[in-house]
């Protein structure tokens with residue numbers, strides 16, 4: 001069974017009020033990454049660099065063969081809780097490998113229509129993305145924050161946050 005040990009902790013790069021932790025894994029998950037890629041809905045997979053970036057329980061996570069980095073965590077207790085769930089998920093994927101068709105390359109991501117429909121649709125580019133659809137995808141991947149769209153009101157931002165949370169709940173298929 002896979003285990004982890006936290007080896008580093010510091011301020012989260014995206015949100016200085018939160019923490020980011022680095023953990024070493026007890027064994028390599030390099031061969032497992034294509035299977036994880038198959039069962040996670042929104043993720044960024046770099047088969048060459050052998051890293052896998054996705055949101056897990058609302059936190060941005062980077063998986064490497066022997067290392068995990070997780071950010072936007074409230075404190076060490078939360079970090080351990082998220083890592084415990086993550087290791088449980090990885091062990092579950094490992095135990096179900098024979099039932100999963102591995103995906104060895106980055107896969108086309110579905111449009112997060114639940115988020116797209118909540119955005120203004122003007123494609124103004126002020127969020128730094130070329131179009132609202134691209135912004136929605138970054139939100140699903142945890143690489144953007146709703147308040148980067150300056151056209152959204154407070155109520156609309158809350159609705160987008162709810163839609164992101166709902167997506168997070170459907171993020172893994174095992």
Ligand code: SF4
Pocket residue numbers: 119120121122123124125126127128129130131132135148149150151
């Ligand atoms: S700032 Fe808002 S309206 Fe403009 S492209 Fe980005 S998401 Fe769309």
